[in-house]
Amino acid sequence: MERTMDFTHGPIVGPLLKFSMPILFALFLQALYGAVDLMVVGKFALAQDVSGVAIGSQIMHTVTGLISSLAMGTTILLGQKLGEGNAKSCGKIIGTSIVLFLGTGLLLTILIPLCSGNLAALMNAPSEAFEQTSRYIAICGAGSLMIVAYNVLGSIMRGLGDSNTPLMTVAIASVCNIAGDLLLVAVFHMGAAGAALATVSSQTISVLISLLVLRRRSLPFPFTRGDIRVDPTILSRILRFGTPIALQDLLVGLSFLVVLAIVNTLGLIASAGVGVAEKVCAFIMLIPAAFMQAMSAFVAQNHGAGKPERAVQGLKTAIGLSTAFGVAMFWLAFFHGDLLCGAFSSDLDVVAAGFDYLKAYGIDCLLTCFLFCFIGFYNGLGRTGFVMLQGIAAAFLIRIPVAYLMCRMTGRLFFIGLGIPCSTVFQIILCFFYFGRIRRPVR
Secondary structure, eight states: OOOOOOOSSSOSHHHHHHHHHHHHHHHHHHHHHHHHHHHHHHHHSOHHHHHHHHHHHHHHHHHHHHHHHHHHHHHHHHHHHHHHTOGGGHHHHHHHHHHHHHHHHHHHHHHHHHTHHHHHHHTTOOGGGHHHHHHHHHHHHHTHHHHHHHHHHHHHHHHTTOOHHHHHHHHHHHHHHHHHHIIIIIITOOHHHHHHHHHHHHHHHHHHHHHHHHHTSOOSSOOOGGGOSOOHHHHHHHHHHHHHHHHHHHHHHHHHHHHHHHHHTTOHHHHHHHHHHHHHHHHHTHHHHHHHHHHHHHHHHHHHTTOHHHHHHHHHHHHHHHHHHHHHHHHHHHHHHHHHHHTTOOOHHHHHHHHHHHHHHHHHHHHHHHHHHHHHHHHHHTOHHHHHHHHHHHIIIIIHHHHHHHHHHTOOHHHHHTHHHHHHHHHHHHHHHHHHHHHHHHO
8 A cells, every 4th residue: 555644743734735635636536526417417418407416416415425424433543543653453443444334335225215206305306307306316326335435445545644545546436427427418318317327337436446456555554354343442433533523414414405405496497506506616615625634634643643733733734725725716706607607507597597606605715714624623633523513503503594584585596605604604703712712722
C-alpha cells in the first residue's frame, strides 16, 4: 500500500494540502459521477426524466451520506490509534467495520427497492415524473451494497492517511458511469432508468477492481481473515463516533428532502430547476467538503498523539485556505449560475429556475469554509455529539421553517433557498460558542 501520512510532525500547510487534494479530486469525480446522470438525461430525455433523476438522486444522496457518515467512525478510530502508535488494533477495527457495513448494505439493498414508490410519494414527486422517480430509486437502491462498499473502503484508507486510493476508486466509477449513461440514455433512450442502471453497474465494477488492487498491497499492520469478526469494544467505539455524525447527516439530508418536497408543490419546472441547482452545488461545495474530511484525519492523529495545539493550528490553516476558494465559488454561483445550470439542461425555463435557487447557495459558499472546517475539527476530536446536535438544530429550527415561509410568502426559489445560508450562520455561531468552551482544555 502507498505510504500513509503522519500529520503529527513537521509543517502543516504542505501535508494538509497534499492530503486534501486527492480528496478534492475524488469528491469532484464523485460529484461528476452523480451529475453525469442528470446532465445526460437533461440533454437526451424529457423534463419528467430530469425531475425523476433529480428527486431520486437526492434520496440516494441521503442514503450515501448516512453510510459515509457512519463510516467516519472507522476513519476517526483508525486515525487516533495510529496517532497513539497502537497499530496492532487497526486490523480488528477494519474487520469489525467490514462485518458492520456488510449487514447494513444487505439490509438497504432489500428495503429501498421495496419502498421506492412510497419514497417517491413522500417527496411529492410531480405526477408526470412519479414513475421515473420510483424506478430510479428502486434500481439504485438495489445497488446499495456497492454504495456501502465504496464508502467503507474510502473511510479505511483516509483513516490510514491514504487519500490516493479513494481517488482511484471514484475515478474508475466515474469513467464507467459516463460510458454507461451515454450508452443507456443517449443511445438506447432509457431515460431515468438507464441513468440508474449506469450508476449501479459502475459502482459494482469500481468496487471489484478496487478490491483486486487492495489485495496486492500490504497494510502497515497485520490483517487476517480472523480479524473479520465483530469485536464488541471496537464496534461500540466505531458506533460512538459514527452514529452521531450519521444521525446528523440523515436528519440534515431529510431536511433537504423536505425543502425539495416543498419546492415540488410549485410544479415540474421548479422541481427540475432545484434538482439541477443541487447538482451544481455538489461541485461548488467540493473544497470545503475536502478540507472537512482532511481535518478529521489531521485532528484525529494529533489528538491521539496528545498534540492539541497542533490540531487547533491545523483548523486555522484549513479555514484560511478554504476561504480563499470560497470567495471564488460565491462569484461563480451568484453571478454566473445560469452557465453552470445550462450544463445540465437545455430547457431554458429549468435553467432559469435553477439559477434563481443557486444564488442562495452562492451566499452559502462564503460561510461553509468556516463551518465545514469546524465540523472536521470536532469530528477528529471525537466530539461528534455536538456535531450532531448543531446540524439537527439548524436543519429543523432554521432551514425548513425559512423555506416553508418563503414558499408561502413569495414562491420564488431564491428566497426559499435562503434557508440554507441562514442555517449555516446559526451553525457557525454554535461552533464558535462551543470552541470557546473547549478552548481552555484544548490548549
